[in-house]
Each structure stands twice: as structure tokens, then as C-alpha cells.
Amino acid sequence: MEKPIGVLDSGVGGLTVVKSIQKILPHEDIIYFGDSKNVPYGNRDEEEIYRLTMAMLKYFEKRDVKMVAIACNTISTMADRFRDKFDFPIVDIISPTVDHIENMGINKMVILGTDFTIRTKAYERLLRERRKDYEISSEKSPRLAELVDKGDYRSREIYDTISGHLQSISQMGNFYNIVLACTHYPIVEDVFLELDPTLNYINPGFQQAKAMRMVLHAQGTLKKEGKGTLQILTSGFPEIYKAVVEKLEMLEAEDIKTIEIPPYKE
Known part of the structure; x- marks a missing residue:
């Protein structure tokens, strides 16, 4: 079974990246997590952003993803803090x-x-x-x-x-x-x-999706056939995500729901 790609953001914004991924990587399965409960990240301090992001990355690790895209500029400013902590590649924006x-x-x-x-x-x-x-x-x-x-x-x-x-x-x-x-x-x-x-x-977002394709191709994990799927998870309200999917005219998500992920502890 092919491993999915993980995409994370502080809220709905990262769906703009997902739209580009669906265009450039149409065969890939995507799991998206938007932390709308804690949006906006851009007004928080670095250590708080670090802990919130580590919680999302740990969740993706349990989901056995082959890559994570940080679809958030705020988190991407500190992407180097995460890369050596996980076996999968992390692509910032x-x-x-x-x-x-x-x-x-x-x-x-x-x-x-x-x-x-x-x-x-x-x-x-x-x-x-x-x-x-x-x-x-x-x-x-x-x-x-x-x-x-x-x-x-x-x-x-x-x-x-x-x-x-x-x-x-x-x-x-x-x-x-x-x-x-x-x-x-x-x-x-x-x-x-x-x-x-x-x-x-x-x-x-479009540039990030192109960079993701290059990484997947280089490591030999690019999925080249089949119809990609999308699962949207959030700590907030799923209705907003449904509205964004419709507004951006994205390929429809198979599942959009609220979940709780464990807080990160050192």
C-alpha cells in the first residue's frame, strides 16, 4: 500500500497548497491537518509554535506518511528545527x-x-x-x-x-x-x-508543490498511477474547510472531520 503525503497548517490556508498538489501530483493520497483551534500561529511566540507543530508532525509520523509539507509560512521560518527529528522529508514553503x-x-x-x-x-x-x-x-x-x-x-x-x-x-x-x-x-x-x-x-503554494514533486521523484516514491485521495482533519470546525474546498474548486475530499491530537511533550 502506498504511503500518503501529510500537509499541515495553522488552519484552512494550507488548502491552497493542496490544490496545487492535486494538480502537480494527481496520483498522491493526501492527509491534511489544519489546527484551526489555535489559529493564528503568526501572533504566537516561537516555542509555542514549535510545540503545536511537533504535535502535528508526531501525528503524521503515526500515520506513516512518506513526506510532510509545511503549508504555513510562519512554521516554515523554523523548518530546520524539525527536519532532523523525523525519518520522512519535510518540505517548507x-x-x-x-x-x-x-x-x-x-x-x-x-x-x-x-x-x-x-x-x-x-x-x-x-x-x-x-x-x-x-x-x-x-x-x-x-x-x-x-x-x-x-x-x-x-x-x-x-x-x-x-x-x-x-x-x-x-x-x-x-x-x-x-x-x-x-x-x-x-x-x-x-x-x-x-x-x-x-x-x-x-x-x-504552487512553488512548494513543484518542490515536493522533485523530492518524491529523487527518492523514488512518486506515485505515478491511480486517483489520489484527500482526507481533511482539523482541530476546529469542518464546515469552514468544506467552504474552502468549494471556493477553490478543489477535488472533493473523501472525509472532513474534527479530531484531537495529543499535545507534544519533550
Whole structure:
């Protein structure tokens, strides 16, 4: 029996990555866990994020996955803390996006992310390791991920929050490329485009899915036939996940339910 892929996030945002996985890796079975009970991670401290993530990774270890994708920019800023603790490969979302930015020859960008992601300067640090002359600005959003996880994607709060960020970005200078550095944000990319269709919004999830394919191919575990399945698990309410699956026009999940996973203990 083929082993599944595990995908984790602080909430519904990682489903934007799953949509890309279903396109690029159509034969793979996916188990998704969204920790909506504890969203947003981006407003928590590093040790709390570490413990919450370790609990999810330990759960995937028990499910005998062949790989885990960290479909969360906040957690991905500390991905190196997890890699040597598990036998399966762990693919973060930041490194493949930096590769994409470099390969596309993008010189100037704004990183829009959670408070934690912006504070760590993870994107900026990795980009400047490649080139010193990148022009990078950042915009932090303490609220947008939490608002998206509530499931009301056309709410006035979401419009006002995104509008405020775009106004702030416009005052930074002549920026065209905006990295949506939280997987929740592409769920409401239509709102971004409605408010300002002139900007180029970069979705890191697609780049992560391509990186996952490369890893699976390299280790000889790429599934090449059969129809992939999707199981969605959450510590929160499953109705929100059903709404996101419908909004993103994803392949239907076989199961969407709430579960409890044991807290992590050293």
C-alpha cells in the first residue's frame, strides 16, 4: 500500500497548497491537518509554535506518511528545527518561493505575511543569500489569516483589512510584485485583484508543490498511477474547510472531520 503525503497548517490556508498538489501530483493520497483551534500561529511566540507543530508532525509520523509539507509560512521560518527529528522529508514553503523569485529575475518585491513571518525576516534573509541587491519591503498583517479562517470571504472586515495593506504598500514606492507569504491569503486573492488588479501576486503554494514533486521523484516514491485521495482533519470546525474546498474548486475530499491530537511533550 502506498504511503500518503501529510500537509499541515495553522488552519484552512494550507488548502491552497493542496490544490496545487492535486494538480502537480494527481496520483498522491493526501492527509491534511489544519489546527484551526489555535489559529493564528503568526501572533504566537516561537516555542509555542514549535510545540503545536511537533504535535502535528508526531501525528503524521503515526500515520506513516512518506513526506510532510509545511503549508504555513510562519512554521516554515523554523523548518530546520524539525527536519532532523523525523525519518520522512519535510518540505517548507519559503525555500521553493525564493528559488522561484530568483529564477524569474524578480528584483523588487513586498513580502506580505503574519507578524511572526515578517519579524523573522526569513524571506529577506534567504533572498539576500542569493543576491545582495534585492529591493525588499515588508508588510505585516496581524489579522488577515484569522479573518480568512472564519470563512466569511466577502466580509467588510476582510475588504477593509486588505485595502489597508494595499494602501500601505502603495506608500512604500513603486512595487509590482507582492508575495502572499501566508497560505490563507490566496483564498481571498480575488479580493486582492478586485481592489488592485495592477499588481502581481505571487502564490508560494504552487512553488512548494513543484518542490515536493522533485523530492518524491529523487527518492523514488512518486506515485505515478491511480486517483489520489484527500482526507481533511482539523482541530476546529469542518464546515469552514468544506467552504474552502468549494471556493477553490478543489477535488472533493473523501472525509472532513474534527479530531484531537495529543499535545507534544519533550
